[in-house]
Amino acid sequence: MDHDEGQVIHVCPFCRTMNRVNPEKLHQAVCGMCKNRLDATYYDIFGISQDDSLHDLKHRYHALTKMWHPDKNPGDMHAAEVFKSINHAYRILSDPHARRTYDLTLKKHEVAQIEHESREPDHPNKEIDDKQFQLNLMLVLMIVCALVMIFIALVLVRQVR
Numbered sequence: 059m060d061h062d063e064g065q066v067i068h069v070c071p072f073c074r075t076m077n078r079v080n081p082e083k084l085h086q087a088v089c090g091m092c093k094n095r096l097d098a099t100y101y102d103i104f105g106i107s108q109d110d111s112l113h114d115l116k117h118r119y120h121a122l123t124k125m126w127h128p129d130k131n132p133g134d135m136h137a138a139e140v141f142k143s144i145n146h147a148y149r150i151l152s153d154p155h156a157r158r159t160y161d162l163t164l165k166k167h168e169v170a171q172i173e174h175e176s177r178e179p180d181h182p183n184k185e186i187d188d189k190q191f192q193l194n195l196m197l198v199l200m201i202v203c204a205l206v207m208i209f210i211a212l213v214l215v216r217q218v219r
């Protein structure tokens with residue numbers, strides 16, 4: 059059996075490294091390269107929230123591009139990819155229309171996440187069902203044992219007479 063079964067390639071939003079992950083566990087997976095969360099949003103890249111203004115975004119953008127600029131990290135492929143990610147995320151978040159569309163996709167994702175989590179308590183119920191089944195089985199076995207013992211007792215009483 060292939061142990062990678064059910065896994066998909068997920069590109070890290072920070073450094074663009076390709077990671078193999080199970081889609082159902084994406085919300086707890088981290089990038090093998092930069093250790094950032096793989097389900098991070100463009101807001102996470104800048105360390106800002108959805109309510110922060112364009113001014114906050116610009117401020118963070120300038121600080122990050124300074125840090126990851128290829129001129130400052132010559133020959134560093136990882137830094138170059140991070141730089142690309144920052145620019146891509148900035149293009150989306152600095153454009154009001156693109157940002158609204160992006161916020162909507164985040165909301166949809168959140169709803170899907172909540173629905174997924176509310177489905178999870180299937181397992182404890184299954185355990186309770188299993189326990190209930192075991193109890194019923196024991197009860198039946200005890201009744202059968204009791205009947206056998208009564209039968210043996212009756213046979214013995216007749217033989218004594």
Ligand SMILES: [Zn+2]
Nearest residue numbers: 070073089092
């Ligand atoms: Zn990464």
